[in-house]
Amino acid sequence: MSVLIETSVGDIVIDLLVDQCPRSCTNFLKLCKAKAYNWSLFHTVQKDFIAQAGDPTGTGKGGQSVWGLIHGESRRHFVPELLPKLKHKKRGTVSFACVTPPAADGSTPQPVPLAASQFFITLAPQVPDLDGRHAPFGVVAEGLDVLDKFNDALVDDNGRPYQDIRIRHTVIIDDPFPDPDGLRIPEGSPEPTEKMLKSTRLADIDLLQPTLPPEEEERAHRREEANARALTLEMLGDLPFAEIKPPENVLFVCKLNPVTRDEDLELIFSRFGTIRSCEIIRDKKTGDSLQYAFIEFDEKDACERAFFKMENVLIDDRRIHVDFSQSVGKLHKEWMFARQQKLRGGSELQKKTQYRDDDPAAEAQYDMVFEGQDGQEQERVAGRSGGGSGREKSQPQSHRDARERDSGKGRERPERERDRAQDDGRSGYSRKEKYRGGRGDGNDGRRRRSRSRSGDRGAYKRRRSRSR
Structure with missing residues (x-):
């Protein structure tokens, strides 16, 4: 006989000791069947000691037995089984929290402990201090890793977790006991009341993020990743802003024939509306068609009409595929051009450097x-x-x-330097003496060479004319 308890940190399966503790097991099973534990808190968690729950108020002072649920406050408590052989010597022992109320006259306490709905689970292998004072009635069979999460929970000085740990649902796997007369069993799991939610500190993660179908959850996860990547591209300057969306008037066409030209494609799609641009994407080096194109219409409605009419249409012996463009390359190119023009000053850029040759x-x-x-x-x-x-x-x-x-203005040819050296030798003066202030100014030799060369050229021309 077992009960499955679904908590916000995991599921726990409890095996009940129905043969040894029939009253305690009946109380626990019928409270689970009546959904009395749903949305109740583990209001006290003490590391390597216990994790206590079962109080609808979340304070540790409330709760009532299944008989009190049926008959009222007079039957709030019941007498559990306190067997000497049942001790808290195993991790995961489940026991009812018992109290010993005072006598009617207030003089001496009654020797019989009483229990209601609050129970606890031990988090240590042995807790001998609880023996004889509280009533064990089961043991955790599955979900020991959940007990580790209980131990790791952050709590305040009173043992109250900073983040709520709740019982969300209870499922009875086997119930050998008949239902008490007057027990009302709800058809489904009840929703938490406003009072329960107000008693929380930090809600558990699954309440902050409602459960979604796997497809929607995967879609939301991909959307978050895409937004994060877009924000990174915006920070790097590859996108003008992270929320940029592709234009709605641009159509993507693929599976084209390599021989299809831009003019042919524009002529075919122009019947749907005015086309701003029609460009078949080609290889930069070879100029060969990459067999896809982008067509920009003047209006969004024209783009939609082309989308519904041109799917799987035969063009140049190829059945094309059309879809709305998901590319923001053109917008990015325009934004980058505008950004560069702004950084450079664009047409308003003035010449800051003034050169003396210009003015x-x-x-x-x-x-x-x-x-x-x-x-x-x-x-x-x-x-x-x-x-x-x-x-x-x-x-x-x-x-x-x-x-x-x-x-190069002051350079002299080797022939002229050789002739000048010869003239200097005939005149009896060296070049050094000329430039030191000797006789002559050094120009007579230059004039003689020019006259002799002009004469030689004239004689050469006359000989050429006679030979002809």
Whole structure:
């Protein structure tokens, strides 16, 4: 004879000692059958000691037996079996919590302990302090892992769990006792009363999240994962915002023939409405069709009409498949372009850098500093007007010569250097003496070479004309 107790932390199966404790087992079975334990709290949980429940008020001061449920307050308690051989020497022992009320005159207590509906389950292998004071009537057969959860529960100084542990439902597996006269058995499990819910601290997790069918629960789980991924993409800048949705006027078409062109597809779908764009996606390198396309209509209704009419239609010997687009690539591209334009300034971007070559008038605003060859103080030279550009005037002769050498203006051909060396040798002066201030200015040789070369060219032309 067993009873299944469904709690918020797991299920427990209790085997009842019906042969040894018939009154206690009858009371427990009939209270479970009357759904008196449903939604009651485990109001006291003491680690490695006991977990107590069975009080509808959740205070540890209420509860009544099945006979009190039928006849009223006068039969609230009953006398359980207290057998010396039944002790709390096994983990998972189930006992009724007994009290010893005082005598009628208040002088001496009655020797017989009484019980009502409250029971407890031991969480330790041996609890000898409870022997002889409380009435064992069963033992936990299945669900010992639930007892570990009881031990791990966080409780306050009075042993009340911070998060509620409730009995949700009781199922009688075998009941050998007849029902007492007048016992009312509900057809289904009753809902918790408002008073029960107000007595809670932190509701159990399953009450905060109502039970859903497996399909809906899986769908909700996927939706949460998608929202988390979208939020991550928004933080990385891949999406403009996490709640972005695909456009409703874009149709996705796949299973196309590779020979189908954009113009053909646009002509076929244009009968449903105005088309903004029709693009067959192609390979970037080869330009071959990837056999799917996106068609953007001007109106949402046109997109819906095309969706219902063009499914499995034959185009270029291929039966196509159409669906509403789930891609946000185009929206992302437009958003990225707008974002880049905003960062760069777009059309409102103004030229911040002013170059002196672009505006000669602004050249006077810039000063150039050069260090003298003797290493003394620096010379500040500004642009001057007249006789060439201010940049040429402002630079020393050595700098201008260096620029001419780099640009190729001051370079001499090897032939000219050889001729100049020969002329210097005939005149009796070396190049060093010329540039040191010797006779002549070094230009006579250049003029003679130019005249001789021009004469040679003229004679060559005359010989060519005669031969012809």
